[in-house]
């Protein structure tokens with residue numbers, strides 16, 4: 554395998570110029586592009602139909618609570634070029650609505666239902682039960698970072714005594730190595 | 745239950761009864777969590793649990809032991825309770841792995857219960873994350889000893905304290921749409 558990243562740069566530049574998008578080659582066989590919300594479907598279709606990115610590997614969401622945004626990531630793979638392309642987009646956290654794209658890959662339906670349940674993102678026109686993994690859930694969606702799972706577990710489930718001296722693993726490790734924890738991490742720390 | 749009047753004969757009857765019970769444990773393996781992966785080696789030729797009279801049962805009504813092999817989501821707990829209530833007396837529960845004891849590494853999860861014995865009575869806990877087949881067999885042997893001693897009567901305890909258990913169960917299971925059994 555050549556390591557001058559020819560194929561990677563080729564697909565990156567194609568998408569950059571066609572969609573006026575940002576992007577990087579992360580490393581060999583990994584390319585990321587940042588596109589606007591309403592361009593996602595055209596980028597995915599372009600990559601799928603024209604460039605052979607026929608395989609949807611994964612799709613997920615990241616909660617950027619400090620910036621008030623959700624980031625949606627679509628990982629698609631080209632079996633021919635053996636390149637994984639990450640198509641990333643940001644949507645507003647207070648009004649999380651994203652286009653329903655399961656017409657492109659029907660598998661996306663599952664991921665979108667999961668994101669709807671775990672992050673509360675709405676996909677208008679999405680077919681499928683409202684409940685995906687949870688049952689009778691009436692709190693805010695549990696994967697959002699402002700949902701305090703420790704507090705929730707403490708008040709909902711009986712806590713058997715004996716865990717009181719449990720430590721925040723991350724804090725212990727950083728103290729040992731003298732590393733500084735970023736501010737946003739301390740804000741949501743367990744202690 | 746007294747079958748004969750004479751106390752000494754009753755003792756012999758009990759002994760035989762418990763002996764028969766403890767040597768044919770039909771297991772309903774409720775494979776939740778990661779621990780279910782230790783059941784196949786326990787049952788198959790390497791460890792061969794059947795030499796202790798332990799073997800699988802197809803349905804809850806045919807089973808003596810409910811084996812719960814790990815963390816339980818609230819959604820799964822509902823099914824476990826239903827399975828347990830369908831089982832015929834005498835019935836025993838073996839809980840498997842630290843998740844059933846105090847939540848294990850999922851103690852702060854939004855969706856897994858932490859202490860199983862708040863919801864159903866547990867006879868034997870096997871600790872470990874996850875316990876090896878030797879430990880599982882050890883747990884079964886502990887249960888057999890308990891049966892032979894005659895103090896494994898959690899099925900009755902569950903019926904007597906059903907209010908306490910129901911209260912705990914309903915606290916986590918919001919939509920309670922379960923059948924009532926009269927056992």
Ligand code: SF4
Nearest residue numbers: 777814841842843873
């Ligand atoms: S005790 Fe360990 S192995 Fe068992 S279910 Fe919990 S995490 Fe998994």
